[in-house]
Amino acid sequence: MSLAYALLVSLIHEPKSGYDLAKQFDGSVGFFWQATHQQIYRELTKLEQQDLISAQAIAQESRPDKKIFSVTDLGLANLKTWLLQSSDLAPVKDEFLVKIYAGYLISHEAIVKSIQTHRQLHQRQLATYREIEQQFFSGFPQCHAQSTGEFKLLFAYLTLRRGITFEQGWLDWCDEAIGLLQNAAHSDLGDT
Structure with a gap:
């Protein structure tokens, strides 16, 4: 599974900032899918470029604008297609x-x-x-x-x-x- 789908799954519940996604990966999603904050931000950029997610800039005082990401219709269709595909056994590296x-x-x-x-x-x-x-x-x-x-x-x-x-x-x-x-x-x- 790619990180892209883990992010789409995380965003499908509700729009989130990159920071909120990274926090979620440190908690619930992180129990079964690991990613660094840098990997998450890099993948968000790719997903946005592919029109699978969109970002809304939220102005903040004395800070850079915060981006809130949400899944687009194309992203939802892509996610549903992926959900219907069979999954291979995960390789064990222990x-x-x-x-x-x-x-x-x-x-x-x-x-x-x-x-x-x-x-x-x-x-x-x-x-x-x-x-x-x-x-x-x-x-x-x-x-x-x-x-x-x-x-x-x-x-x-x-x-x-x-x-x-x-x-x-x-x-x-x-x-x-x-x-x-x-x-x-x-x-x-x-x-x-």
């Missing part, structure tokens, strides 16, 4: 897994400690997602069908649920890996 793959080169204690530390990172991320779920979606699955206005929220909820199951999967894997390594150490299999 430094930690490369380290695990070569984990036999270091002691059991060191690799177990590394996995425990990694587990804590995923536990913290899961806690963040659970807080978001509690704050914004408490009781949501049970009541979302009652209001058509909440239909849009269902998609944000589904995205959040994917994050929760992703982090839970990591915790499960870490627990399994630690158990296997500890059993291997006790049975003297593969000691280094």
Whole structure:
């Protein structure tokens, strides 16, 4: 996926400034799509040149004008076409897994400690997602069908649920890996 579509998706909900988009990428969208502020501003310029978004200048006192970006009809049509296209599996580029793959080169204690530390990172991320779920979606699955206005929220909820199951999967894997390594150490299999 290109950053362009992530920006169009972010802007479709409401017009935003580049600064507001960058802040959003530091939060909600940033949980599943990373971009620097420089990348965001560069992509906004391209989208505007392609007439997929338009910018309205808002005068500010003692500051340069602020640009508020919104999706054009052409941008919406482009976004809808993209939404209908199938998505490939995202390639995995995970430094930690490369380290695990070569984990036999270091002691059991060191690799177990590394996995425990990694587990804590995923536990913290899961806690963040659970807080978001509690704050914004408490009781949501049970009541979302009652209001058509909440239909849009269902998609944000589904995205959040994917994050929760992703982090839970990591915790499960870490627990399994630690158990296997500890059993291997006790049975003297593969000691280094």
